[in-house]
Amino acid sequence: MPSHAPTQDSRFSEIESHRPYLVRYALAQLRDRQQAEEAVQEALLAALESVGTFAGKSSLRTWLTSILRFKVIDLQRRSMAERSHVEYDEAATSEDDAWQDEIFDATGHWREAPQAWSNPEGALEQRRFWEAFERCLGRLPQARSRVFFKREVLGEDTEAICKDEGITASNCWVILHRSRLALRACLEKSWFGRQSGER
Amino acid sequence: MSDSVNCREASRILSMAYERRLTAAELESLQSHLDQCFMCRNFDSQLKFLHQASEEFRTQG
Numbered sequence: 709m710p711s712h713a714p715t716q717d718s719r720f721s722e723i724e725s726h727r728p729y730l731v732r733y734a735l736a737q738l739r740d741r742q743q744a745e746e747a748v749q750e751a752l753l754a755a756l757e758s759v760g761t762f763a764g765k766s767s768l769r770t771w772l773t774s775i776l777r778f779k780v781i782d783l784q785r786r787s788m789a790e791r792s793h794v795e796y797d798e799a800a801t802s803e804d805d806a807w808q809d810e811i812f813d814a815t816g817h818w819r820e821a822p823q824a825w826s827n828p829e830g831a832l833e834q835r836r837f838w839e840a841f842e843r844c845l846g847r848l849p850q851a852r853s854r855v856f857f858k859r860e861v862l863g864e865d866t867e868a869i870c871k872d873e874g875i876t877a878s879n880c881w882v883i884l885h886r887s888r889l890a891l892r893a894c895l896e897k898s899w900f901g902r903q904s905g906e907r
Numbered sequence: 908m909s910d911s912v913n914c915r916e917a918s919r920i921l922s923m924a925y926e927r928r929l930t931a932a933e934l935e936s937l938q939s940h941l942d943q944c945f946m947c948r949n950f951d952s953q954l955k956f957l958h959q960a961s962e963e964f965r966t967q968g
Binding site: 816888 | 913914915916918919922923925926945946947949950952953954956957958959960961962964965
């Protein structure tokens, strides 16, 4: 690392402090830790080079994320050729509702009743809860996980997500609903079920 | 839309509430379902929790 003037040093550590968030962002989109870290590394280096042009109109994190976005898209494009669009075939047909049969019976009732979770607020304070959360997120198929992450974690507009992903709004809603159902079931099993005893 | 909805439909409406404004008909049928279904009330709370947890997930670390 070249030596920096004091002000640049503090800039550096400020930029560096966003690394864990950026890795999480990249990981949600790329689903490969090595690729994610690579993208973040490239983004941070690019950011350090051009930090002088950062006008401070947006937050530093937003600015860094937008740089990272390009790196991620670049990596995605490279691996897109291999993957084609198989991952969305399932989502496209999911509007026929067949996927819901695993969750609801023929009369539309829950096959497994959602439980009352005890002390959900407390869970947010626990490191191990976040590990469980990340695992559950990781269990979603890639496309669904990415859409959920953009919508719920990053708070992006559904419209922007649809455009990015090349899907319709109603497809996007199905994906989100399906993700939420899967996540709640996963958390109930892996975290909240543990506290209230065996089911 | 019919007055009474089942859990499958109620859960879809609950999820949709995070995407767009619900119609009066949706709200009405949802409310009458929730009044008599503790499972969907649990699901409702869980969605709120997921939403909150996701937001905190972003600012964490």
